Amino acid sequence: MSESPIAVEARNAVKAFGQGATAVKALDDVSVKIKKGEFFTLLGPSGCGKTTLLRLIAGFETPTSGQILLDGADITQLPPNKRPVNTVFQSYALFPHLTVAQNIAFGLEMQGRPKAEIKKTVARMLALVKLEPMADRKTSQLSGGQQQRVALARALAPAPKVLLLDEPLSALDLKLRKEMQIELKRLQMETGITFVFVTHDQEEALTMSDRIAVMSAGHIQQVGAPREIYTRPANRFVASFIGETNFLTGKSDGEAVQLDIGSKIAIKAPPGPVSLAIRPEQVRVVAANDPGALPATVGATVYFGTDTHLHLVMKDGSTLVARMQSPASGSGDLAKGTNVGVTFPDSALQLLGD
Amino acid sequence: MASNAEEKAESARTRSAWLLSTPALIVLLFAASGPLLIVVTYSFLTPGQYGNVVWNFDLSGWVGILFSKDIFDGTWHLADAHLSIFWRSVKLSLLTTAITFAVGFPTAWFIATRPPTQRALWLFLITIPFWTNLLIRTIAINEVIRNEGLLNTVLIWIGVISTPLHIIYTDTAVLIGMAYVYLPLMVLPLYAAIDRFDMRLLEAGYDLYASRIQVLRRVILPIVKPGIIAGSILVFVPSLGAYVTPRVLGGGKNMMIGNFIELQFGQARNWPLGAALSMTLLIVVMAALLVYVKASTREGNPHG
Ligand SMILES: Nc1ncnc2c1ncn2[C@@H]1O[C@H](COP(=O)(O)OP(=O)(O)O)[C@@H](O)[C@H]1O
Numbered sequence: 001m002s003e004s005p006i007a008v009e010a011r012n013a014v015k016a017f018g019q020g021a022t023a024v025k026a027l028d029d030v031s032v033k034i035k036k037g038e039f040f041t042l043l044g045p046s047g048c049g050k051t052t053l054l055r056l057i058a059g060f061e062t063p064t065s066g067q068i069l070l071d072g073a074d075i076t077q078l079p080p081n082k083r084p085v086n087t088v089f090q091s092y093a094l095f096p097h098l099t100v101a102q103n104i105a106f107g108l109e110m111q112g113r114p115k116a117e118i119k120k121t122v123a124r125m126l127a128l129v130k131l132e133p134m135a136d137r138k139t140s141q142l143s144g145g146q147q148q149r150v151a152l153a154r155a156l157a158p159a160p161k162v163l164l165l166d167e168p169l170s171a172l173d174l175k176l177r178k179e180m181q182i183e184l185k186r187l188q189m190e191t192g193i194t195f196v197f198v199t200h201d202q203e204e205a206l207t208m209s210d211r212i213a214v215m216s217a218g219h220i221q222q223v224g225a226p227r228e229i230y231t232r233p234a235n236r237f238v239a240s241f242i243g244e245t246n247f248l249t250g251k252s253d254g255e256a257v258q259l260d261i262g263s264k265i266a267i268k269a270p271p272g273p274v275s276l277a278i279r280p281e282q283v284r285v286v287a288a289n290d291p292g293a294l295p296a297t298v299g300a301t302v303y304f305g306t307d308t309h310l311h312l313v314m315k316d317g318s319t320l321v322a323r324m325q326s327p328a329s330g331s332g333d334l335a336k337g338t339n340v341g342v343t344f345p346d347s348a349l350q351l352l353g354d
Numbered sequence: 355m356a357s358n359a360e361e362k363a364e365s366a367r368t369r370s371a372w373l374l375s376t377p378a379l380i381v382l383l384f385a386a387s388g389p390l391l392i393v394v395t396y397s398f399l400t401p402g403q404y405g406n407v408v409w410n411f412d413l414s415g416w417v418g419i420l421f422s423k424d425i426f427d428g429t430w431h432l433a434d435a436h437l438s439i440f441w442r443s444v445k446l447s448l449l450t451t452a453i454t455f456a457v458g459f460p461t462a463w464f465i466a467t468r469p470p471t472q473r474a475l476w477l478f479l480i481t482i483p484f485w486t487n488l489l490i491r492t493i494a495i496n497e498v499i500r501n502e503g504l505l506n507t508v509l510i511w512i513g514v515i516s517t518p519l520h521i522i523y524t525d526t527a528v529l530i531g532m533a534y535v536y537l538p539l540m541v542l543p544l545y546a547a548i549d550r551f552d553m554r555l556l557e558a559g560y561d562l563y564a565s566r567i568q569v570l571r572r573v574i575l576p577i578v579k580p581g582i583i584a585g586s587i588l589v590f591v592p593s594l595g596a597y598v599t600p601r602v603l604g605g606g607k608n609m610m611i612g613n614f615i616e617l618q619f620g621q622a623r624n625w626p627l628g629a630a631l632s633m634t635l636l637i638v639v640m641a642a643l644l645v646y647v648k649a650s651t652r653e654g655n656p657h658g
């Protein structure tokens with residue numbers, strides 16, 4: 001995996017908006033390598049710099065310092081119309097004066113491809129996004145989901161080396177969004193084009209991506225496969241942004257960590273206070289007298305349909321959330337105030353490196 | 355009972371509606387249709403000796419548009435002078451439209467891309483000349499371009515030229531004047547169209563390999579076309595009938611249709627010809643409008 005060729009690379013990219021004291025660093029020394037043919041996601045809260053990074057790759061912005069490379073070549077100063085990179089805009093930005101087919105043909109015409117080839121490619125793209133019956137419609141006559149497909153087809157038609165997608169699904173309702181997630185994944189696999197996908201929705205990122213870069217405040221916090229990001233979050237931000245997490249505190253003596261909730265576990269960490277994370281589904285609730293279990297009291301019980309969240313008050317007063325499958329009948333609920341035991345595998349604990 | 359009351363109320367509403375539109379109807383009758391009917395009638399009468407008309411059906415007014423009668427042998431032949439006036443009018447009006455577009459488009463673009471709070475100020479600046487009397491504005495242009503005017507004085511002073519440029523009383527002078535006078539009529543509709551233009555489409559264009567020129571030609575111009583059409587009509591129509599500007603800046607020789615019509619009602623004492631010319635001008639303008647409207651509605655159909 002690690003030897004596969006790199007499609008896009010950002011090297012120490014900095015982008016500041018404004019000057020002097022009022023300058024905003026939208027990107028602060030971002031370096032990332034995106035591999036050929038992968039579905040790569042930039043994930044982070046609103047305002048963290050995802051769009052800015054995408055615009056640097058597309059060429060709509062030039063970095064304040066640092067470089068952007070495409071297939072190993074420095075394209076930092078290349079204007080957007082000279083970059084073999086296409087964008088699916090958040091607003092779609094379809095041309096209102098053109099039909100669906102004309103929209104899709106636009107990039108090919110600007111590249112000066114032969115007429116016959118354009119016709120064939122447009123037909124292929126229309127089939128790919130299942131819009132053949134709409135070919136001669138104006139884009140204003142289409143639904144949101146259909147406009148989305150036109151935007152995709154238009155950006156894919158010139159066969160770019162990299163396709164950039166800026167929160168393309170955020171304007172769609174939930175059902176359509178789920179459909180388009182599958183659709184996007186299919187398109188990416190069928191075309192083999194490198195996708196750089198931006199979202200602030202962690203679930204979308206986890207289900208669709210080959211790799212994810214988690215961003216916050218102009219920095220990339222962690223890059224990795226969804227499973228890696230979820231099970232081995234590098235720091236507190238990643239752990240809290242992706243999925244639900246319990247944070248634990250403890251003290252390390254260099255060999256093992258004494259947790260404030262009771263147990264001592266064999267995790268190597270520099271001596272001093274440490275913070276750790278554990279996912280709710282890793283926390284198990286057992287009988288209070290179970291050997292090795294930590295004592296806890298049931299606080300609230302929150303029902304989520306398939307899952308139930310149990311809020312457990314530990315002996316140091318902190319709360320640990322355990323996720324369990326809801327019992328088939330409502331009978332199994334533990335009453336508030338019940339004394340229980342809590343266990344978890346030591347390996348489920350993730351040391352956070354803030 | 356109820357329906358009877360309703361009917362009464364309905365007829366009362368109708369009556370008050372008619373009553374309220376009476377002023378408008380009177381204006382339409384006396385200010386629009388009335389004068390038009392008089393002009394049409396006069397165009398079919400015989401010219402009187404000292405102006406006015408003789409009530410006698412005569413087509414000479416209409417024939418006189420293209421032909422003139424030889425004073426000696428009374429034969430009709432093609433009136434070259436008339437044709438050259440028509441040609442000059444159309445040519446200058448088209449050029450005025452083109453110049454105001456060439457200047458007005460970047461201006462409108464500039465205004466539309468200012469921060470929203472500044473736009474009103476820029477639009478106000480563009481329309482300032484409009485609050486001044488047309489004659490005064492035209493004479494001001496005269497002051498600038500005449501042989502001893504501001505332009506020549508400055509150019510000679512900085513040494514670009516040694517003898518003054520002779521602009522005044524040429525077609526160029528008329529063109530400069532009309533372009534200046536009608537510029538706001540081009541800028542305003544263009545601004546309205548550009549203001550509605552979604553600037554994100556520019557990035558979509560660049561992203562899809564279009565150069566700046568291609569984005570202009572393939573994205574911007576087609577989308578703001580309604581504004582271009584509206585601006586062109588607003589400039590072309592009054593240019594074709596311009597009177598003051600060619601009179602003040604073109605001198606006596608460089609007549610346009612407007613001046614030619616005035617001549618018929620004045621010195622030439624040929625009211626029927628003047629009336630026929632007025633009608634011709636109106637018809638040409640209407641035809642131009644129709645062509646424009648056709649062109650702009652065909653826009654809606656991609657394969658038209
Ligand atoms: N053109 C701009 N001018 C000034 N500030 C900007 C501009 N574009 C983005 N920013 C700022 O940069 C930061 C990152 O923005 P952005 O990349 O759009 O975030 P995201 O896409 O992750 O929501 C934000 O604080 C935003 O206000």
Ligand SMILES: [Mg+2]
Pocket residue numbers: 047050051052
């Ligand atoms: Mg964004």
